[in-house]
Amino acid sequence: MNNFNYTKAQNVEEAISLIRATEGSQFVAGGTNLIDLLKYNITQVDALVDVNHIAGYHTIEENQENGLRLGALVTNADTAYHPLIEERYPVLSKAILAGASAQIRNMATNGGNLLQRTRCYYFYDVHTPCNKREPGSGCSAIKGYNRIMAIMGTSESCIAVFPSDMCVALAALDAVVHISGPEGERSLAFADFHRLPGDTPYLDNNLEYGEIITSIDLPAKGFSTNYSYLKLRDRSSYAFALVSVATGLELEGDLIKVARIALGGLAHKPWRVKEAEDFLRDKTPTVENFAVAADIILQGAKVYQYNSFKVELAKRAIIRNGIMALHPESQLPGAQPSA
């Protein structure tokens, strides 16, 4: 870690101008990811601009579309335990609580969560080739130990996974990301926020340099009656997902009217397949129908030496989570997947 300047921004405009003032500077929020990256010398900065003191982005409030607006600086913990989130978007609450540890969630912010970097082992070791860390150096994971790597949307240059749990739920909920930048404000649909690696694996998302996330909008539809988040990993807590699924269903009588299925642990971004969700419309929520949806979602999977299990695991997880969404009351926080 090198020496760098540190300043606290008081408002969004100041934050943006501070970032633009020093090339190679970055925002810092909870610091739970960025500080590690600095210590491991994966990221070097000349200046850190602390955004935690910017007023106006620390709350969760109703927005104009009967949804909620999550301030970018609200912590992951406060978001997960917020009464309106628990009541109206329980799948988001569940997803956040499935991630990291209590200590980390207490520090981590909603904006930072969207921008956390992959946990690819090779990305974290500066002495190995990695196209994401050092463009053009090669990808060590493709022929290396790739148990945790992606099977969907990979490229020849990177097979990393975007590790967030929260974002899987945000993808399922069709969240909208609000951004301020030197050119003013803009917003991005969640599906358009993160990128696939393609031949630019060093770009995780479509945020431009100097832009700051101010808030995240949740549309009115919260799937609070039929939802489930299932996370499958190598230990019961404090481990990243090998596969995770956020499911939201809207039922009318016996039939599914709206289905949302987003997956984590499979790709460089939360993974949703419209055709699968369309297939489920007007179908009954049965194992058979979820199985068809699962097959559609996993079409085109490309597996590597150590991660071929993810295809079958993801299919089973989609089916199980579809059934669990019918009985959301059976899901205690942190509970193991059950019937």
Add this chain to the structure above:
Amino acid sequence: MMSDQPLIGQPISRLEGHLKVTGTAKYAGEYNVPGLLYGYVINSTITKGKISSINTKIAKALPGVIEVFTHENRPSLAWFDMQYSDMDAPPGSPFRPLHTADIKYNGQPIALVVAETFELARYAASCVEIKYTEEPFSTDLKENIDKARAPQPGLATFLKPLPPKPKGDFEKAYNDSFAKASGEFYHGTEHHNPLELFSTTTIYEGQGKLTIYDKTQGTINSQLYVGNIFGLHFKDVRVIAPYVGGGFGSGLRPQYQLFLSVMAALELKRPVRVTLERNQMYTFGHRPPTIQNTRFGADANGKITALNHSAIAETSQFEDYTEVVVNWSNMLYPAENTLMEYKLVPLDVYSPLDMRAPGGSTGSHAIESTMDELAYKLNIDPIELRLINYAETDTSVGRPYSSKELRQCFIQGAEKFGWSNRNPEPRSMRRGNKLVGYGMATGIWESMQLPARAEAILTKEGKLLVSSAVTDIGTGTLTVMTQIAADELGLPLADVTFSYGDSKMPFAPIQGGSFTVSTVGSAIKAAGKALRKKLFKKAKDIKNSPLKGTDLEDVVFKNGDIISKNNPALRVSFQDILALNKGAIKTTNTSLPKAFKLKKYSRAAHSAAFVEVEVDEQLGVVTVTRSLTAVAAGNIINPKTARSQILGGMVWGISKALREETITDYKLGKYMNQNLAEYHIPVHADLHDMDVIFVEEKDEIINELGSKGVGEIGIVGMPPAIANAIFHATGKRINQFPIHFDSLL
């Protein structure tokens, strides 16, 4: 006031517990002195080859950087391999930090940056330019089994005997056997990961004198190592390890932060601290990856006739690290035809290092899983099969056991666990969509004793001070030794102080192998006894002593009095004795294992581990819902700290079977998950109902305390019991640890 009950056997809470949970207890990296310098280690980023150039100019020019030590400018040091050796060194040539430009393994320490702050040292380290010439290497055990060869014997083989010679005719007996079970087993590299980081603070006291705060499991081991390498008088090197935040074997050998901190302190004549970061803990010892093969044969009654257990383990290119992997099955099961083999494959890695129940936990995985398989082949209950083959004597060497209450472990354990509710049919028990499995396994761990010394002093105030150089690696040594000493003199706990963790105190060997209670406990008992004798003599020497004419056997020591058993009115108090004495009364004693007597017996702690798992039928997720270990380990000095040891071992058993693995990229020759986020050890959510039973076991042979030590026995039986429970639940036998849940899909 003390009660009449002895303190031995009471569940006394750790005496230093409060200091530890309040953060008051200081560890090796927490001693601050004025002018302290900080060292940051640079590690090799290649696996094998040479440093062709190392440029420290930029780093050295940074204000606040004091020096950068490399192989080019290190001081001249001891010449001979022997001088780098230590109490736990395997045969071979010990690794010498900064010795030459040669790189022997990935992560090898190659430079030390010393600066005024830790942060600066770390930054300066990133400014050192190193160029290498790389050479081809191999780090993959499975790819190199053709290079397996017999280990070199050496001093270490004294405590870790090589496999016994074959007996009878294994191949014939196996071919002729009615039922056969066999398997290939594998586990990869594992790292100790004690919570406390490795750190040494060396205080330069002038005139070649050093005070060293070291993270170690042996203060005298570190002292001798430093004295030998740096050519210092042993008496000028004082090593203190006040508190140790876990060791699990990683502190059994002096690690390179000790060497580097001492080197820098001597060269710069200033205090220097070197703390390794978490990922640097992966740049020295580890549990070696091991491939095991078993073939067990039994007759129609379940009597085992043939045992074959072969293991191939990794070692480094410079030392032959061995562990006892294949010697156990014939200690447990008295077969007449045996074939035990143990080989090593030298690879381009650092030497492996003892890690909790080294070898034992590895061997039991293969042995006890094969036993389970054999039980299924014979259609006999797994406990029944073990009872049919119960070894009353250790047939591997033809000696009786000094004591062995394993049968009681089976009986009491099965009863409390509810083993009789088990339907042996795989996949026959369920709860909702979970398959339920019960599994069990036997554990065994040798009970050793080494020589040690201890001092006992009765102060002028009538307090007892006992001391030994031994460490307390979190096991409860302080508490247990205080109990032993207090009982010996009949004093309440509050009147006894045990001092430890300091090389200037009487000799104790490294703390490992579950031999501390029997080794240091015996020395303390001996010192206490000698003090008793001395006090009794002084009591009788008092003019008109009420105890005149009594023998030592006829008195009790209680609460600061020496009292005649026949007539309690006749007594002399410690105060009376001290009043006539000029100062404190002191004895130092050595306790040696009674080698002649002990040689006639096999000595081991035993256990039976019982496990219930739930396996999600569709998703494969495994939960260890219940576990119980019944332990026979002789006299339990402190049931509370002993229980913690067993529970800790059981948690580690869950870890070994289901969680932990050091991920190695063989193409790069390096470990990839060098942190506690990605090196998975169990979290609370992984742990459910766990229980421990100590069965009564009297042992008059083993040592005067009748105690066997419980540091490792808790981990030995758990992993195979879990694998067996998973088989029972799913019908799948996964012989590779850790068992990933996706292998059960």
